[in-house]
Amino acid sequence: MQIQHTPITVAIIEDDSMIRESYSYLIANSEGFEVVGAYKSYEEAAKNFLNIRPDVILLDVELPGINGIEALPKIKKLLPTVQILILTVYENNETVFDALSQGASGYLTKNTSSNKIIEAIKEVLEGGAPMSAGVARLVINSFQRNQNSPLSKRETEVLENVSLGKSRRRIADELFIDMETVKTHIKNIYQKLDVHSKADAIKTAKENKFI
Amino acid sequence: MQIQHTPITVAIIEDDSMIRESYSYLIANSEGFEVVGAYKSYEEAAKNFLNIRPDVILLDVELPGINGIEALPKIKKLLPTVQILILTVYENNETVFDALSQGASGYLTKNTSSNKIIEAIKEVLEGGAPMSAGVARLVINSFQRNQNSPLSKRETEVLENVSLGKSRRRIADELFIDMETVKTHIKNIYQKLDVHSKADAIKTAKENKFI
DNA sequence: GGAGTATCCCGCAAATTGGTGTAATATTGT
DNA sequence: ACAATATTACACCAATTTGCGGGATACTCC
Known part of the structure; x- marks a missing residue:
């Protein structure tokens, strides 16, 4: 119930039109949010990015043409300050770590509930790094040392x-x-x-x- | 409102008695949770661990005697399957990464709200890795490549x-x-x-x- | 007392490294 | 289309590093 002087602007890149539209609807109908673009490929999005300048981009990994991972550095180059959230079904090591190393600020799997997505967008703008539980565990596990090392x-x-x-x-x-x-x-x-x-x-x- | 056949057992290691007791109270009064131990040092906790066998341990970093980071591998050795959540004011690189590499499954800062702590305990038992926003960002940043590398x-x-x-x-x-x-x-x-x-x-x- | 750890010593052949050049072809950006 | 970068390849040289073999002393932990 707070007054948003400037709404948070969000763009979506997702090839599945069902999913794309449902996210658009969800976000557009949330207080303080505005959907400024919804595209089905990176190529399509890139044409308009410089004009729309969103605060946050929801990015799918599996895209026609340039995929999400490859698109990440290109987007960062066009819009250095934009926060990019990956939204995908892939939850394997390689995809997650590739996305993070290429500049994603968060990583959500597609079973994430509507209000958690809204939460995640807010969180990423406040300097957080929203992750689904499984992704967070993957990331944390990557730091863990083996406690049974034979080495002194x-x-x-x-x-x-x-x-x-x-x-x-x-x-x-x-x-x-x-x-x-x-x-x-x-x-x-x-x-x-x-x-x-x-x-x-x-x-x-x-x-x-x-x- | 669901029936918990076996409550989740939690132990707390925290030297500040105010904080320790407030966590105990909070958790003990949550549906489905039981506090099976609250200690002010690792040494005190270690004496009782093998009998109480908690599911989750909330662990402070700044402790008298053996500190939280050093205690981590020792706890893991005594109770290999226990999930350990760090609960501390420290949010600097080194402490976070040390804790994670020594086997912590989550890392919360002390400004975390009561219900988020309860959420975190559930999450860690479901295979997640609860982190405060700042910690999550630290962790994610550690993966990010510099986009302006001079190297081809x-x-x-x-x-x-x-x-x-x-x-x-x-x-x-x-x-x-x-x-x-x-x-x-x-x-x-x-x-x-x-x-x-x-x-x-x-x-x-x-x-x-x-x- | 024995197992493991940490420290130091010798010698030797093979491989690796770092520095100095030059240069053709391919790719990329404007 | 042109310029800049990137990628590929070759030659010669001295110094350093690596991996393997052996052996030795001392300290700690159980």
Whole structure:
């Protein structure tokens, strides 16, 4: 029941006309919101973006022509300050992380309820990052270390430095130990991980979240 | 208004008795929830954990003795399936990422409203990852690439592979190009980033989110 | 007391790295 | 269509790094 001096302007890019229109209807009928564009492809949207300048864009991933992920950086280039919310059925690792790394500020799956979408639009404009539960868990899991690492604390530290591209000499200097010690640690790391090279050690360690 | 056959059991570790008791009261008076322990330190909690086995733990970061971050892996070891929610005033990068990498399943700041805390407990048990808006944004920002990278697509690809510890030969093989080409790319990368070594290139690129 | 961790030492062959050039072809933006 | 970038490739060189083999001392935790 608050007075909105300037309504929040929203654009939608979604190829399914049913979904597109239902979102349009939902948002247009929410107090303080205005739908300033609804398009079925990035190409169609791009023609009008510079005139309409929405605050928030709801973006589908599976689109004809340029898909949502590819569209993200292009949109950001045209409208650097716009907040982009992904709205899709895809909830697999790769799509989520690609979208986030390309500049999405939020990620909702299509089973999200109407009022949660409205909430999400408000939240993203207040500096939040709305995510569906499953997406949030994916994201958080990506940070979690394996608690059962076979590597000791020091070994983990050494391998982390190796993964930053540092040479043994440099690691030794930074950890205030002898290069021979670093050598021994790496030798032991290789043995524990059953690998025979830097690259394989980093790969195995990352896959198992030891580093 | 649904029937809870087995209430959700919650434990709280929080040194401020005011806050601890107010959370206890709040949760104990919510339908379907039971507070099975409220402690002012990890040490105190650890004595009782194996008997009470809560579903969810609300954990403060600033604690006397072992702090919340250090307590996380210890709790996980005692109770591998428990869901831990961090509840704190700290919202800086380091604390958030430390907590998540040590196994926290959610991160709430202390200005979170009562019913949002109850929501968060439910959410985390349903496989979600409740976060305050600011924390969510921190987490999402950590994924975002810099859109103004001076590196070309191929150069970025090469540098990513370098950062995985791969040798030039191996990168060449995997990208189906000559090793000399990889060398040229690396040469150009060094020039663009104004560095003279692998480690510095990776460091600069990561700091600026080029990779 | 034994297992694991952390530290340091030696030697050696093979591979990798970083620097200096040059240059053809392809792609992209205006 | 032109200019700038990007991508590809080649040559020569010195220095450094890497991975593997062996062995040693000391400290901690259970």
